[in-house]
Amino acid sequence: MEFFRNTNIDFLGKKWYFLAFSLVFSVAGIFSMLFWHGIPYGVDFRGGTLVYVKFSHTPNDNALRAAMDRAGLHNAKIQRYDQPSNNEVLIDLDVQETSEQALDRGKTQIINTLETNAPAGKADLNNASSLAIQNYLMDKDPMHLGSDADQKYTQQAQAIVNARDKGQGGVLSSLDQLKGPVDPAVVASLPDGFFLSDFSVRNVEIVGPQVGAQLRRQALLATAYSLAGMLIYLGFRFEWIYGVAAVVTVFHDTLITVGAFSLLNKDISLTVIAAILTLIGYSNNDTIVVFDRIRENIKLMRREKLSEVVNRSINQTLSRTILTAGLTFLTVLALYLFGGEVLRGFSLALVIGILIGTYSSIAIAAPILVAYQDWRINKGKRPMATPVRTK
Amino acid sequence: MNKNLLWQLVLIVGVLLVFLFGIFGIPQSFSGQGLLASMTNRIHLGLDLRGGTHLILQVQVNDAINVDSDNAVEILKEELNKRKIAFADITKPDPQNNPDRIVLKGVPADSRKDLLDIANDRLPEYNLTSGAENTWALAMKPQILSDLKNKAVTQAIETIRNRIDSLGVSEPTIQEHGLGQYQILVQLPGVDDPARVKDIMQSTAMLEIKQVLGGPYPSEQAAMQDKGGVLPPDAILLPGHGAPGTPSGDQSWYLVSRVSAVRGKDLRDAQPSTDQNGQPNVRFQLTGEGGQRFYNFTSAHVGDSLAVVLDNKVQEVANIKEAIRDTGEISGGSMNQQQAKDLSMILRSGALPAGIKYLEERTVGPSLGTDSIRAGVRAAVVGMLAVLIFMLIYYRAAGINADVALLLNLVILLGFMGYFEAVLTLPGIAGVILTVGMGVDSNVLIFERIREELRNGKTPPSAVDQGFSHAWVTIVDTHVTTIVSAAILFLFGTGPVKGFAVTLTFGLLANLFTAVFVSRVIFDWILSRKQRGEALSI
Numbered sequence A: 001m002e003f004f005r006n007t008n009i010d011f012l013g014k015k016w017y018f019l020a021f022s023l024v025f026s027v028a029g030i031f032s033m034l035f036w037h038g039i040p041y042g043v044d045f046r047g048g049t050l051v052y053v054k055f056s057h058t059p060n061d062n063a064l065r066a067a068m069d070r071a072g073l074h075n076a077k078i079q080r081y082d083q084p085s086n087n088e089v090l091i092d093l094d095v096q097e098t099s100e101q102a103l104d105r106g107k108t109q110i111i112n113t114l115e116t117n118a119p120a121g122k123a124d125l126n127n128a129s130s131l132a133i134q135n136y137l138m139d140k141d142p143m144h145l146g147s148d149a150d151q152k153y154t155q156q157a158q159a160i161v162n163a164r165d166k167g168q169g170g171v172l173s174s175l176d177q178l179k180g181p182v183d184p185a186v187v188a189s190l191p192d193g194f195f196l197s198d199f200s201v202r203n204v205e206i207v208g209p210q211v212g213a214q215l216r217r218q219a220l221l222a223t224a225y226s227l228a229g230m231l232i233y234l235g236f237r238f239e240w241i242y243g244v245a246a247v248v249t250v251f252h253d254t255l256i257t258v259g260a261f262s263l264l265n266k267d268i269s270l271t272v273i274a275a276i277l278t279l280i281g282y283s284n285n286d287t288i289v290v291f292d293r294i295r296e297n298i299k300l301m302r303r304e305k306l307s308e309v310v311n312r313s314i315n316q317t318l319s320r321t322i323l324t325a326g327l328t329f330l331t332v333l334a335l336y337l338f339g340g341e342v343l344r345g346f347s348l349a350l351v352i353g354i355l356i357g358t359y360s361s362i363a364i365a366a367p368i369l370v371a372y373q374d375w376r377i378n379k380g381k382r383p384m385a386t387p388v389r390t391k
Numbered sequence B: 001m002n003k004n005l006l007w008q009l010v011l012i013v014g015v016l017l018v019f020l021f022g023i024f025g026i027p028q029s030f031s032g033q034g035l036l037a038s039m040t041n042r043i044h045l046g047l048d049l050r051g052g053t054h055l056i057l058q059v060q061v062n063d064a065i066n067v068d069s070d071n072a073v074e075i076l077k078e079e080l081n082k083r084k085i086a087f088a089d090i091t092k093p094d095p096q097n098n099p100d101r102i103v104l105k106g107v108p109a110d111s112r113k114d115l116l117d118i119a120n121d122r123l124p125e126y127n128l129t130s131g132a133e134n135t136w137a138l139a140m141k142p143q144i145l146s147d148l149k150n151k152a153v154t155q156a157i158e159t160i161r162n163r164i165d166s167l168g169v170s171e172p173t174i175q176e177h178g179l180g181q182y183q184i185l186v187q188l189p190g191v192d193d194p195a196r197v198k199d200i201m202q203s204t205a206m207l208e209i210k211q212v213l214g215g216p217y218p219s220e221q222a223a224m225q226d227k228g229g230v231l232p233p234d235a236i237l238l239p240g241h242g243a244p245g246t247p248s249g250d251q252s253w254y255l256v257s258r259v260s261a262v263r264g265k266d267l268r269d270a271q272p273s274t275d276q277n278g279q280p281n282v283r284f285q286l287t288g289e290g291g292q293r294f295y296n297f298t299s300a301h302v303g304d305s306l307a308v309v310l311d312n313k314v315q316e317v318a319n320i321k322e323a324i325r326d327t328g329e330i331s332g333g334s335m336n337q338q339q340a341k342d343l344s345m346i347l348r349s350g351a352l353p354a355g356i357k358y359l360e361e362r363t364v365g366p367s368l369g370t371d372s373i374r375a376g377v378r379a380a381v382v383g384m385l386a387v388l389i390f391m392l393i394y395y396r397a398a399g400i401n402a403d404v405a406l407l408l409n410l411v412i413l414l415g416f417m418g419y420f421e422a423v424l425t426l427p428g429i430a431g432v433i434l435t436v437g438m439g440v441d442s443n444v445l446i447f448e449r450i451r452e453e454l455r456n457g458k459t460p461p462s463a464v465d466q467g468f469s470h471a472w473v474t475i476v477d478t479h480v481t482t483i484v485s486a487a488i489l490f491l492f493g494t495g496p497v498k499g500f501a502v503t504l505t506f507g508l509l510a511n512l513f514t515a516v517f518v519s520r521v522i523f524d525w526i527l528s529r530k531q532r533g534e535a536l537s538i
Helices: A012-035 A061-070 A105-114 A130-140 A149-167 A184-192 A209-237 A240-264 A270-300 A306-338 A341-378 B003-024 B032-042 B061-082 B109-122 B142-167 B195-202 B220-226 B288-300 B337-349 B366-395 B397-419 B426-455 B460-492 B495-529
Strands: A048-055 A077-081 A088-093 A199-207 B052-059 B089-091 B102-105 B126-130 B136-140 B173-177 B183-189 B207-217 B235-240 B252-257 B267-274 B280-286 B305-310 B313-319 B327-330 B356-364
Touching: A012 A240, A012 A306, A012 A341, A048 A105, A061 A077, A061 A088, A061 A105, A088 A105, A105 A199, A130 A149, A130 A184, A149 A184, A149 B366, A199 A209, A199 B366, A209 A240, A209 A270, A209 B356, A209 B460, A240 A270, A240 A341, A270 A306, A270 A341, A270 B426, A270 B460, A270 B495, A306 A341, A306 B366, A306 B426, A341 B366, A341 B426, B003 B032, B003 B397, B003 B495, B032 B397, B052 B142, B052 B195, B061 B089, B061 B102, B061 B109, B061 B136, B061 B142, B109 B126, B136 B142, B142 B173, B142 B183, B142 B195, B142 B337, B195 B337, B195 B356, B207 B220, B207 B235, B207 B288, B220 B252, B235 B305, B252 B305, B252 B313, B267 B337, B280 B288, B280 B337, B305 B327, B313 B327, B356 B366, B366 B397, B366 B426, B397 B426, B397 B495, B426 B460, B426 B495, B460 B495
Parallel strands: B235 B313
Antiparallel strands: A048 A088, A048 A199, A077 A088, A199 B356, B052 B183, B052 B356, B089 B102, B102 B136, B126 B136, B173 B183, B207 B252, B207 B305, B235 B252, B267 B280, B280 B327, B305 B313
8 A cells, every 4th residue: 555656746836835824823823922812821830729620410610600709719710621521620720829838728728618518527528538538447446346457447448439539430429339349337437527528629730939930941941952952963963054944943833833722722731841842853853854865865866956856855755754744643643532631732732743743844844955055056155065974 | 594583583582571571570460450460560650640749849948047047146146255355236137038147247356366266266167258347247158058058958858758758658759859949849649638748748846945034925015015125135035825724726925045955956756645634745855965955954944934845836834843854745735646646756757957838739639540541541552553553554564564563662661661660650651652653653764765665676675675774864863853852851841741751762762673673673584485576565
């Protein structure tokens, strides 16, 4: 089976279309970053408090919002998270509510607000750690064990937590759901010390302002170092203009990916930055494959114009470029569709980036080489030297 | 099969076995359950998959410097008084930001030599410089200052580790974090309710016994009034629990001596106990040296009161009836049993050299971790199958070659992680998936090149040879650039992101071996069985 055989597409002839396409997307992204959504920093970079809560029933957003308001959390943003059938809500507090003096105050306030039906002196079984349950059972000794209680109750507490977290996805709506894996005497003793709320906290992220600023600087530095690393390596392996062309291309990819996040108003988290750094490497792969072929062909086709050589090289590697991009895209798409909500931002960045990265190695990197060559000739200098093949 | 090929095959099988051992060790049983158990034994799951708490805290190193410079101020006063040198004032102008700066004002000009002597003999850690109008400034030598700060961080890590170990958290991570920000990273797997652990870690546990000079007063103002508006220079005002009879929650204030008779480091042991009324408390014992000092202090102050001060809060006030040598107790208001147990543990673990502040807190509940594993594995399986099937259809027999290389790549990657005790995080699983996608790139590059050479009329053996040698240069370049990205990611990232960088790097390194060497051996083997001129299925 073969998709592309002896293609002969004049890619360089379409460079103005490519340029227009890239400009439209870059400029749209830049506009969105400047005037519309801004750069939608995730909690890692802006600081703040995120509390992911799962309910046992369909949550009422307006009631939640009103409850948060009553608790004094006026700036709390409440949004549904993941598929609606999961009954999950994300409560988002500003960095102003996240002081480093009492980092978890916002979280405590949220939990207290949600625990409206709490009877005095009882703990919430849906948010109790296995350690707390174990301590309670050891105190209470519902199985009248005496000596080897320690180990037995550790197991029972673990069984309760497992039944809750793995069996019921985190929220118990009735103690009957524990029957089976947990000893009946233990289940019967639970109402003395615990009650069941209608929610459980799945995930908490609290980032103080200091860490937020630090991570922002680090992310920027990491991206810059990454680009500089590429420039140096390619400058050393090829000729400096190849390095410049590759870095400009990768910068273009980064810009469009970040711009897309701004346009879609999706949070840029630490893992999104990780995805972008990976893309810098990936997009470079594509560019290098084309450059390698150009370098090889320049030696074989000394008489031809550079634009001819470049066109030929792109066509020769086209099959590989499309295949690899397609296969990587397949895996990334699997990640986006099946990898769960936690990885959604990460896989989105990869989905966008792989499309853009593949396009740009053909549409941006190669034309830069030719444009530089033309510029040199126009200035009356001799054409670009043949790069030395290092093997 | 020729000899050379045989050796290569032996090498590949050897590598396969070595890395399979890396993944599973020697499994207890070969059932699915048994294999899974031995695998999770060697490849550890990150916090985001198993649930737990991730904290970043910062040591307030200036606290530690302040302790040292307070001490220096006392020494300076003592020496000046001893040598009968007059001075107007000794202050620390900026204890918040420059805790090591001490300013000495109004020293007569002719005392210059004495002052230099004092600085040389008693305060060698400080630089003494003279300023205008008989003003002198002391600042800690930069090297000593930074040593002291770093020591505070190391000590804090040590202390926190002691405390967490005695709480029984399994496999905690406690290490310095970032560069030069005095931050500590603490990861507590399985702890999904961090409040208590955080309190225990944050408690400075600075225990002191001081002489009571006045009080209790109902408020700070009352204390000031009692002393005529100015506190004696060697005394400080500290808050305490409500006086007996007042409702709890009310604060009282005590005037106590600035100097402590006994400090935390004089402590030998602390244990939870109960007082005569059955109320939980903590009993502590002092070391030989500390006990001697305590004995000297109490015998000199029979009839006076002493205060047990914990973290600058008066916990206990008692009348000294006779000289005491080495025991004492803290009941501090109304403690319950758990609190008594925690406090004695904290005291045993030693004091933190400086306060700590929490900068970041992340908690992943176990139910989310379980969901994440499920989603990650599902995505990995779907992604892999898609690639494997595509390669089979597109390259036919050569597709099998690529698929074998890909599976071996996966085995080596996981084996690496087993050997290096790397941590598998959710982005790490994504890294595995991405390795599959990017790893197959090497095969595609080689196969496309071989097809091209075949089209140009080369014989299969020569096409394979050319294909590999041309593609090799490109593969090295592409791998180096991606690994550079991953290395930067590793340096810059924490936790989950680091896990991603690790799997990506290991995966690409393994790929060099599988896609280039293993694929080549398989091709050679196929070619060795073919007749001359027979076509290659690719």
